[in-house]
Amino acid sequence: MDVLFNNAGIAGVGAVHEIEEDTWDKVVNVNLKGVYLPSKYVIPHMMERRQGSIINMSSCVAEIGLQRRSVYAATKGAVLALTKSMQVDYAPYQIRVNALLPGTILTPFVEGYLRSAYDNPDEALNTIKSRQLSEQLGTPEDVANAALFLASDDSKFILGSPLYVDGGAVFGKMA
Structure with a gap:
């Protein structure tokens, strides 16, 4: 190992x-x-x-x-x-x-969470992105x-x- x-x-x-x-x-x-x-x-x-x-x-x-x-x-x-x-x-x-x-890493889990927890998943995603200097989520x-x-x-x-x-x-x- x-x-x-x-x-x-x-x-x-x-x-x-x-x-x-x-x-x-x-x-x-x-x-x-x-x-x-x-x-x-x-x-x-x-x-x-x-x-x-x-x-x-x-x-x-x-x-x-x-x-x-x-x-x-x-x-x-x-x-x-x-x-x-x-x-x-x-x-x-x-x-x-x-x-x-x-x-925050953009995974199927995060995508599902955004869809289920927010009325506007795209707006929530943009809010999360805006917190980071890169203005992007990781992969x-x-x-x-x-x-x-x-x-x-x-x-x-x-x-x-x-x-x-x-x-x-x-x-x-x-x-």
């Missing part, structure tokens, strides 16, 4: 006072435990070989917050913190641990290319780092 890509996530919608405890627990179990469990069982093999690259999917929301996504932001922030701690623990074994922090290929970079030897000197794939959302126009 050379590369582990921990890509788990569900959203959970609501401010803290609105989220039911079972929803909170489900999001934590998927988003955080979905990184912990694969890592727990793959890392010993990487330690034995003294090499490996682990890529944890966080989110730019971990850095900037997002209205009514408190549990999602909390778990993706925890993934980022976990990534940094894992890097400290496993650097002596030449295992690199980094995080991807994507912004699955954008995230895949970033993951391939972190998995490759081209990133051999990148350890414990967040890699933003967000069209400038973190540094953009969220106000």
